[in-house]
Amino acid sequence: MSRTFDTSSPTTTSTDEAKIHYLFQLADNALIMGQRLCEWTGVAPELEIDLALCNIALDHLGQANAWYEYLVEIYPQATDVDQLAFCRDEHQYYNITLVELPNGDFAQTIAKMALFSIFNYYLHDALRQCSDARIAAIAARSYKEIQYHRRYASNWLLRLGDGTDISHERMQKALDIVWDHAFEAFTPSPADHIMHQQGIAPDLEQIKALWEDEVHQLLHKATLSIPDTGFTGYRAKSDGVHTEHMGYLLAEMQYMQRRYPNLQW
């Protein structure tokens, strides 16, 4: 059986297709977030941070794995987890662009992690109570981990924002760099929309309100200002149109599966 991956069209019409697309959104967010965090291994500012970032990366890879396993069960085109994780083309990944942005310095990684994990926290809080038992179960397990990611990133954001002049400046700059990409989380994809109608996914407007509340308070406490919002039209999670960074990330991540297709590892 071919392990390359074909999808006719990313436009979702039926409920089944919407659910599959929605699961890809969740899985790909976790996978790409985890992949980026792996890059920190061995070069973090101190050994304790190394350990924590490994731990958080591992949580994300585990979450991705759980979502892909579910996809393998319900998606006729899927053969196994690794086909889904490694054998798709760039436009078939539906993560939000925020998670694929480069790590940058530690401040930028923290900015990404804070904005993402606060969103992820409210999203999973809603999903763990949703009507789809399987989604609820995976979300409930992930929720506990995401609580920790949110706390870890928020604590560092506070320390860096309100630490020294240098760290303050770096933290502010980092937020400016990643800020616009966060809003993609709240722009409903067709799948978000249908899943919300089905009573599974939450209303992203509500999640956005919770997110803004928390992020604004956090930035205020960290003596940081809210960046100006620029382009908010990123929609990789809807149609797989990514930033320029994604191709390099995939080239690295998919190297083995591309170079040696159809083998066991």
Added chain:
Amino acid sequence: MEHTTSIDLEKRFEEKIARELKIEPKDWMPEEYRRMLIRQISQHAHSEVIGMLPEKNWLTRAPTLRRKMALLAKIQDEAGHGLYLYSAVETLGVSREQLYRDFLDGKAKYSNIFNYPALTWADIGVIGWLVDGAAIVNQVSLQRTSFGPYARAMVRICKEENFHQRQGYSICLTLARGSAEQRQMLQDAINRWWWPVLMMFGPPDAESKHSQKSMKWKIKRASNDTLRQKFIDQTVPQLEYLGMKAPDPHLKWNPERGHYDYGPIDWEEFWNVIRGKGPCNKERLRTKRVAYEEGQWVRDAAIAYAKEYN
């Protein structure tokens, strides 16, 4: 009131060692014993930390999600071992900060093995199987070392190292049962790692300058050559099970000795790598130094924040 003289203290120390009792951080110990321990445990800690780098080289390219997670978990364990060993050595009255700076300045040693490159995915299997395997042989013997915190660290660490070794062997086994290309990849990795791994046990007993005193004080519990032989004896059957070969034409079972004979080790290579002239010495240290320097502002910010709010 009774006066304890330094002679009494030394006698008490030697007695404890003789009776296989553990020396604890608050106990009196000869300065040289303390120095030897600081050197050995900190070298061990640095090795755990720098050993993350060759494996990291394949973390972002791991071929499957399961392997990626297992490798990440292994690397996380190694970071934990580093932290654990740094705390053990701090009980001897040195600061981790100072030790780490010495390491970055090239004043402290770490295991030679991490100065070799991890070039293919098969290297990740072979590192887990052979490098962690060799570390286990050494560390199992150190579970009986005379310094309490070090012995206890070894007990805890060995459990995880066993897991790493099984994981590494599982990668090797999958490659051995795979395509011709995969088997070739595995054999190539074994060829490159075999001799450096045998060197991990250190120079031959006759040339090992720290060994005698270290054995007398029971810091070290078995000689370099003994441990090396033990490793070879247990590894050759695993190698054969994979259907792979060691790059050593002299490797042969010797029924009279009840051990495998092996060919001469290139000790010149060993001493060169020790002196900083291995393929990755400069690069590994530079990577850690740059990371440390680039992280300075983060550590400064954490300290400033803690001062203001704690």
